[in-house]
Amino acid sequence: MSELLADLPLFPLGTVLFPGGLLPLKIFEARYIDMVRACLRDGAPFGVCLLHSGTEVAQPGAAATPETVGCLAEILSCEVEQVGLMLIRVRGVQRFRLAEWHTQHDGLLRGHATLIAADNPVADREHLVQLGTCAEVLERIINTFADRDPEHRPFLEPFDLIDPAWVSNRLGEILPIPVRARQKLMEIEDAAARLDIVHHYMLQHGML
Numbered sequence: 001m002s003e004l005l006a007d008l009p010l011f012p013l014g015t016v017l018f019p020g021g022l023l024p025l026k027i028f029e030a031r032y033i034d035m036v037r038a039c040l041r042d043g044a045p046f047g048v049c050l051l052h053s054g055t056e057v058a059q060p061g062a063a064a065t066p067e068t069v070g071c072l073a074e075i076l077s078c079e080v081e082q083v084g085l086m087l088i089r090v091r092g093v094q095r096f097r098l099a100e101w102h103t104q105h106d107g108l109l110r111g112h113a114t115l116i117a118a119d120n121p122v123a124d125r126e127h128l129v130q131l132g133t134c135a136e137v138l139e140r141i142i143n144t145f146a147d148r149d150p151e152h153r154p155f156l157e158p159f160d161l162i163d164p165a166w167v168s169n170r171l172g173e174i175l176p177i178p179v180r181a182r183q184k185l186m187e188i189e190d191a192a193a194r195l196d197i198v199h200h201y202m203l204q205h206g207m208l
Contacts, residue, residue, distance in 0.1 A: 003115045005072075005096060009035045009046040010109040012064045013056055016182045017048040017071040017092040018169040019118075022156045027086040029057065031108040036078065036086055045072040045093060047113065050183045066109065068098045069116070069187045091156060094118070095186070119191035122164040127192045130199040133208055135161040138170055168194040175201060 011032060017023050027036055039046050047070045054064030073090035080086055094115055101111030122128065139161055145153045154174065160166040172185040175198060188194045202208045 005047075005113040005115065007110050008096070008113055009039070010049055010066055010070070010098075010101060010111055011035070011046055011073070012049050012051045012054065012066040012109060014051055014179065016050050016173075016179060016186050017073060017090070018173055018186050019071060019092045019094055020156065020160075020166055020169055021071070021092040021173055022154060023048065023073065023090050023092070025088050025090065027088060028084060029107075031104075031106045033084070033086060034106070035108055036075065036088060039075055040078060045074050047071070047096060047098075047111065048073045048090070048092070049098070050179065063103060064109065066098065066101065066111075067183055069095060069183075070098065070113075071095050071186065072115075095189075116189060119165040119189065119194075122192045122195065124192070127164065127195055130195050131162075131164050131167060134171060134195060134199055134202070135167050137202060137207060138167055141174065164195050165191040168198050171198040171202075177201070 015023070027033055035046060038044070049066035049070035052065045052067050056064075072093040072095075074093050076089045076091055078086055078088045096113040096115050098111045098113045101109050103109055122131065139159075142153070142155060142159060155170055168191055169186075172182060172194065185194055185197060188197075199208070
């Protein structure tokens, strides 16, 4: 049975967070500063959702509508640059599906959601071969980032290059695809299917 998340604070953004992904955020709106403080105090995650409509920064008369599948975000670090400005780094934990959401008086969205199970293991030979070729490309990308700027790599260690879910999620984050396509990749509940899509994309674009 899926675990129910009641009254989950939501952060709708113009980007997609994948499980295991790293996302740096600059927090300056009062509603999100309060949310981060509460999450830090309680050791609790918040939900990151791609914006379906609306804007990241609150605008009068323009309510934000989130996509219904998002990812829990665990706060890894928080720095206060100045009064009213936080720099945080979060890690994607697990996907969830929103059943409903509402807007508080301060503009913060909260929702009720159910957790989506982790991807099933991949065992068939065809997808394991795809995993090997995709992992080689991803390893080259990781090494390139390490050579350019080892302090600001886009992925969190450990680099699990033998895990189909980890490899397909990391490629889903960095391939040059539209954000809606990235959202669809994140929503796929099957690592083999996600791996198949990123492998096909890289073949089409001469990356393999």
